[in-house]
Amino acid sequence: MKLNTFGILIRAYARLFCMQIGLLGKTNVGKSTFFSAATQTTAQIGNYPFTTIEPNMGIAYVKTDCACKHFAISHIHPMCVNGTRYIAIKLIDVAGLVPGAHEGKGLGNKFLDDARTSEVLIHVVDASGSTDIQGQSVPAGTHDPLEDVKFVEEEFDQWMKQILQREWQKLARELESKSGKVIQAIAQRFSGLGIDEYDVEYVIHNLHLQSKKPNEWNEDDLVLFVKTLRKRTKPIIIAANKSDLCHDLSILDEFKKIHPTIACSAETELLLRKATKNGLIDYLPGEKSFKIKDGINLNPPQQKALELAEKVVSKLGGTGVQQTLDYACFDLLKLITVFPVEDETKLSNKNGEVLPDAKLLRLGATARDLAKSIHQDLAKGFLFAIDAKTKQRVGADHQLKNGDVLKIVSTLSRG
Ligand SMILES: Nc1nc2c(ncn2[C@@H]2O[C@H](COP(=O)(O)OP(=O)(O)OP(=O)(O)O)[C@@H](O)[C@H]2O)c(=O)[nH]1
Known part of the structure; x- marks a missing residue:
């Protein structure tokens, strides 16, 4: 098969999946590790031929109950493991998010192009505080990761505000009256972001802006409108990565005040998925434990790595990677x-x-x-x-x- 035909087939295959999760995070927080872990298939699940569709796009899985449980039947299906059903979703690694991206810093707002098509966003944060705001390694605990959580929100809100503000005066002149038309006009500006009239109407009504004409909206109205619309249409969950390095996990309570948060160790998940693939352990993504296969002789480095992984999994109640994907789909969306x-x-x-x-x-x-x-x-x-x-x-x-x-x-x- 010619290479371009192959590429077209892969993209067509990707389009089959309507559900897309975007992975955000500044450099060095473990975003690539999270992406690799989530898209790494294990022996039991994932009979799909391609796990990485494009360099920054892959197939991951969310898990739920299979209907075979309800009917109390057993069936053989590559995506059903003992009544747990794995369902493929698209995971996209959104690149270039730096403070000031909306003003053109770093890759500019290229990151928003990828985030645009995602229905939910996972923000990977270095919870151990060992990566500063620019992504440089620093001693653990010396950077406040809450700053990262706030800057990502800020970038999104600023970017959406820019889209609206660019044409606000024109829009206000055109729409001197009729709230219905205002909703349509705003929805049109955001249609590329998967935001529809229903979302805009919901937010306008919730903020009691329906009685104001566009030329009566002030700066605060715009800011609040954009923030509320973003929260509704691009919900964020925090993957508090490198939690294995945290002495105490109290920082997660601060994150939780802003977004739902799950303690993660992407590195441990990657290790466990690789060990499963290599036949060393029995492990299913999302489980709170794993077992070394009978009759396996581990070499000393393998033994050490798995002992460490066991400690992390018992400290965090799993590695958090699968839990984050499941939460994004089933709890947030x-x-x-x-x-x-x-x-x-x-x-x-x-x-x-x-x-x-x-x-x-x-x-x-x-x-x-x-x-x-x-x-x-x-x-x-x-x-x-x-x-x-x-x-x-x-x-x-x-x-x-x-x-x-x-x-x-x-x-x-x-x-
Ligand atoms: N302790 C620990 N280290 C991790 C974890 N996840 C990733 N790392 C390490 O953190 C470093 C950065 O990980 P990457 O996945 O390359 O980070 P990134 O965010 O993709 O960074 P860029 O590729 O520069 O954007 C690597 O040395 C990883 O091994 C984790 O859960 N725990």
Whole structure:
């Protein structure tokens, strides 16, 4: 196969995944280590051929309950391990975030191009305080990592404010009245960021700005509006990395006042995933412990590294990497998992594979949304769906629940 065809195939494959997480962080905090650990497949999961799609884009997995648990059946599926289902997502390493990026420092706001398409952001922070604001190594505890948390927020807010401010006067002149049009006009400016009219309307109403005409908005209104919109549309979770180096984890309580936070040791996760791949240990990402395989003779460096990893895992209750990804999807974005099937009695597709697919959908998604996530034509010809748990027919607007198993019947599937 020619190289460019190969590239096109890889990108097409990546587009299959609607869910994208952006990884932020200044230099030296362990962002690349987090990215490598999260996209490193272990022997048990991940039958996908490509884990790194582009240098800064890879496939990671989030884990949830497989529907096989509900039906108390056992099935063989590469993404189901003892009833735990792994679902692929896109992880993008967002480069170039430095203080002043919105003013063109470093790579300028190139980082925001990548962050733009992400639905949720993981901010990797060096919780041990051994990396200063410019990313230089300093003795542990000498840099206050809270500064990093604040500067990232500041960059985003400033950048969004710039987008809006650039055309605010023009927009205000055009829209002397009608709040509906204001919402549309603002949403249009932010459409490239995955922000829609509903988000803008929600924020405007929450801040009671609907009664103000755009020319009556002051600087404080703009700042608050942008901040609230950013929080709603680009939620952030902090991966408090290098927590293994922290003598006490009280700094995490400070982070938690700003964003949800998980103690992490990306380096330990990378080590454990590599040791699993090399057949040394039994470990599943997200577990709170691991076991050295029977009959394995570790050499002294391996023995030492795994002893250290054991201490970290027991101190932090896991390495935090998988927990961060899961939290981003299921707690922050509140995604649900739905299992589409073609035969609701056998829970299979037409090749007989049981629970072949698992889709991540937004809370409130309908049966038609599920059809759309499989194929536009399936949604267009939607007739009804069958809930495999209740055996009931449901309509296009039926709201789905986490763990639902559904057969979609459409003119396409009948034809
Ligand atoms: N103790 C400890 N060290 C870590 C951890 N994660 C990464 N490191 C170390 O921190 C250093 C920087 O890690 P990188 O992953 O290269 O950091 P980065 O943020 O990607 O930095 P750039 O590539 O410069 O942007 C390396 O020496 C890693 O081994 C961790 O969880 N604990």
